[in-house]
Amino acid sequence: MDKVELPEHPIFHVVTEAAAALGTDAYVIGGFVRDLVLKRPSKDIDIVCVGDGIALAAMVAQNLPHKPKVSVFKNFGTAMLRADEWEVEFVGARKESYREHSRKPEVELGSLDDDLKRRDFTINALGISLNKQNYGELIDEFGGVKDMKRKLIRTPLEPGITFSDDPLRMMRAIRFASQLKFDIDPDTFDAITENKERIRIVSQERITDELNKIILSPTPSYGFKLLFVSGLLQLIFPKMTELHGVETINGNSHKDNFYHTLQVLDNVAEVSDDLWLRWSAIMHDIAKPDTKRYSPKVGWTFHGHEDRGARMVPKLFKDLKLPLNEHMKFVQKLVRLHLRPIALVKDTVTDSALRRLLFEAGDDVEALMALCRADITSKNDTKVKRYLQNFDKVEKRLVEVEESDKLRNFQPVITGEVIMDTFGLKPSKTVGELKEILTEAILEGKVRNEFDEAFAFLLEKGKEMGLRQGHSNN
Known part of the structure; x- marks a missing residue:
């Protein structure tokens, strides 16, 4: 049999000695062996012994220099400890049988052969002996190494x-x-x-x-x-499969939004490992099947798919048991805003439009721009290049506007409390309207977000609405 060189770490030799002392055989098994053969990093070591895995774990912990704590899971017959950067799990060799309506097996003690048979794939049904008589010997009953090569x-x-x-x-x-x-x-x-x-x-x-x-x-x-x-x-994930397919009317076809979505996902994967940015790519066009319309004059349209998609995100997350927290809000925001930078590319870019984008995207503006770049999937290379060059210009302008106006996540200096104190108002629709007018004025560049200038603007607008400074207007 082939031999495999195990990493230089005391854990393996300590297991060898402990197994010998207990009169049992022990093996490294599964994913760690696969990754060792493939030269991939791995942090999880599974040790199978033909006997009591929990007893083996306890003796190994006693014999390791740092005497790690052993976590025992009696229901599963497993034990776990940490050895430096590795998480090491111990279990007795077992065989399994299944019932039709459950993926939880009936488990009983078995041989190493039984244990390897129950593995999911040949590349995971590999073992390395930790026993003195054949230390480092590779056990490969099902041709896992050959399958790795193939x-x-x-x-x-x-x-x-x-x-x-x-x-x-x-x-x-x-x-x-x-x-x-x-x-x-x-x-x-x-x-x-x-x-x-x-x-x-x-x-x-x-x-x-x-x-x-x-x-x-x-x-x-x-x-x-x-x-x-x-x-x-x-x-x-049936909602995603609804994106698949091309419909043609009077010779007019739309693109296959399923394969487009996959291309956007791959494009994002090339620039980011962020799971939630990748989920944003998956969901960005999720509402296109629901908003698809055909008109002889304009062809296929998907008007409002970004807003409809953003409204769909919470239910999709709930159905998929994804977290209903800031990650969901991030995906929702990017789905809602994903067309905005593309619109800026097409139009003459105004400072007002850039301010609004910075205000709405906040700290996620870089992630949004990454998604928008990924969304350019035309087969026309010249068109893609032109769009990406335009995005470069938009990003440069965003940096300039952000540096001058500091509008990322900005809050107007005039708060609701200041408005209520100024005009003697209680919480009301009027307070909300004044806040909205002030925010709009700042985003339009009519007023800078500085107290004196914004306060003067507030007094002027209050006067127009029939409000008087220092008086109760309720």
């Missing part, structure tokens, strides 16, 4: 059974293909297609966790195309 995702056992038993493995197959830029074995992919309906028994949280990992892969469109062709995307 860049292939394949199940160790019959794929239909593998996916029916635990349908989340269908998402994991596509996730690994997307992360590693591997192909999925044809029989394995056919089994995903045949078992796709089984995904319904998996919790949305687990599905979304895998989906996020696909989104964070180097070229996320690859994972989404596999999800779409297999039929899984229609089940886990």
Whole structure:
């Protein structure tokens, strides 16, 4: 058998000694071995022993110099400890059997062979011996190393059974293909297609966790195309699949917004690892199917899809069990504003329009501009180049306006309290109207956001509305 050189770290030799003392065999297994062979960084080590994993973890912790704390999960028969930058999990070798309506297996103690058989893919069904008699020996019962060389995702056992038993493995197959830029074995992919309906028994949280990992892969469109062709995307994110297709009337066609969205996502992925900016790319045109109209005079339109899309974001996040917090608000904001910089590119750029964009985008203006650049997906290279050069000009002007007017996240110096004190008002519609008039005047450049100038403007507007300074007007 081939030997693998393990990293120089005391954890491996400490496990060897502890396993010998307990009269058990121990192996590094799964993803850590895969990543070691692929020369990818990995922070998680899984140790399987043919015996009591919790007892092995306790002895290893005692024998490590820093004597780490052991976290025990008795229900799962696992234990975990930290060794420097690594998280090390210990478990006894096991075999599994599944019931039809649950992806939670019935588990019993088993051999190393049983444990390797239960792994999802051949590239994860690898082990390295930590035993004195064959330390460093690679265990590869299912040709995982060969599959890595062929860049292939394949199940160790019959794929239909593998996916029916635990349908989340269908998402994991596509996730690994997307992360590693591997192909999925044809029989394995056919089994995903045949078992796709089984995904319904998996919790949305687990599905979304895998989906996020696909989104964070180097070229996320690859994972989404596999999800779409297999039929899984229609089940886990139907709103996105509605973007697919081209309609033609009187020879006029619109572009396929599904493939456009995937191109925008890939474009964003080239410049940013931010998950939520990538989600903004996925959602930016999500309302196009709902706003699509055809007119003989102008052809296809999607008027208001940015506002409709922004209103859809909270429900989509809720359905996907994504966080309903500042990340959702960020995506919502970028969906709502994604056409604004493009409009600035087309028109003569006024300071007023730039001020409004800075005011509304706030600290997310750079992210918005990254999304807008990614949204230029024409096959006409000259057109793309021209648009991107225009974006350069807009960004330069944004910097200039921001430096002179400081309008990013600005708050008018005249607050609601100042307005109420000045005119003897209580909280009311009038106070809101005056605040709005003042904000508009600052954004239009009629008034600078400085107290004396803004206050003089306030008194003038109050007078026009029949309000008197220092008097109760309620």
